[in-house]
Amino acid sequence: MENIIIGIDLGGTNLRIGAVNTKNILVQPLILKSECIANSSSPIYTLCKIIDEYLHNTNTTHIDAISIGVPSSVENDNATVICTTNIRNQSGEAIFSHVNIAKNIKNYFHVPVFINNDVNNLMLYDTIAHHLEAKKVLVGIYIGTGVGASVIINGEFLKGKNGAALDLGHIPYYGKKDPCNCGKKGCCECYASGWRLQQIRKEYYPDSPISELFTLHKTEEPLRDFVSACANIYAIMATIFNPDALIIGGGIPEMKDFPKEQFEREITASVGKDVLSYGFDMIYSTPFVGKGIIGAAEFARKMLYKS
Numbered sequence: 001m002e003n004i005i006i007g008i009d010l011g012g013t014n015l016r017i018g019a020v021n022t023k024n025i026l027v028q029p030l031i032l033k034s035e036c037i038a039n040s041s042s043p044i045y046t047l048c049k050i051i052d053e054y055l056h057n058t059n060t061t062h063i064d065a066i067s068i069g070v071p072s073s074v075e076n077d078n079a080t081v082i083c084t085t086n087i088r089n090q091s092g093e094a095i096f097s098h099v100n101i102a103k104n105i106k107n108y109f110h111v112p113v114f115i116n117n118d119v120n121n122l123m124l125y126d127t128i129a130h131h132l133e134a135k136k137v138l139v140g141i142y143i144g145t146g147v148g149a150s151v152i153i154n155g156e157f158l159k160g161k162n163g164a165a166l167d168l169g170h171i172p173y174y175g176k177k178d179p180c181n182c183g184k185k186g187c188c189e190c191y192a193s194g195w196r197l198q199q200i201r202k203e204y205y206p207d208s209p210i211s212e213l214f215t216l217h218k219t220e221e222p223l224r225d226f227v228s229a230c231a232n233i234y235a236i237m238a239t240i241f242n243p244d245a246l247i248i249g250g251g252i253p254e255m256k257d258f259p260k261e262q263f264e265r266e267i268t269a270s271v272g273k274d275v276l277s278y279g280f281d282m283i284y285s286t287p288f289v290g291k292g293i294i295g296a297a298e299f300a301r302k303m304l305y306k307s
């Protein structure tokens, strides 16, 4: 095999690694717990060891690049992680904060290394999977443990001056006061996230398994409120960007019996009327565990072959 790229999707819970060929086929994926990096005294070295072992165990001798998606904004150098708010070590510190992780990995493997926000990688995968490459404005919001967003305008990610744009999980919900992981109060993630859903379960439905919450209780107020809080963030983003399509993804909308009808109705009811007069598609991200890995590989190819 040739032109292999190692794609990694480093999430809050799992680390997924795999080799991706030029046809975007993922071979020999492996899932580990992210804890092994979070609890390491040298997270970057542990990450290198994981990659090294993967290459060894899969007999992969030649790779073109390594590409890693992280749950954090990434500086415009595609190398420096800004802050992994949702991956913390035992002392409660974010494992990567304003640190260039690409440099050390590149020194270890002597191949190009690219770091990207994990949601941007998911968005690349979804853009290809749904044939949206030619669209002008795409907005993706992925609600999992936290909330991540990605915006593609004319084929380019919106990154902001430094790369910190679209920190949507920490957009303030007006008048709300709940404490957030980031240290602020009343952030979006306090009301529309997997983290919030866990709280709802604990408070109202301690006897229902989390995976059954929508199936058993979707018509009841706590979950209806939760779905409204999720719809709210999509409506805000659609109103700002006037997109061709809204990509709806992440563990929450992918849950069994997620009430899509209520959710879509509330988005439509809340979007600004000018944007609504032109309309937009609502596209659900395809549930597939390898999409973060393939998206990471796609990002590396985009960077490697950029003229």
Ligand SMILES: [Zn+2]
Pocket (backbone or CB within 6 Å): 169, 170, 180, 181, 182, 183, 184, 187, 189
């Ligand atoms: Zn916050």
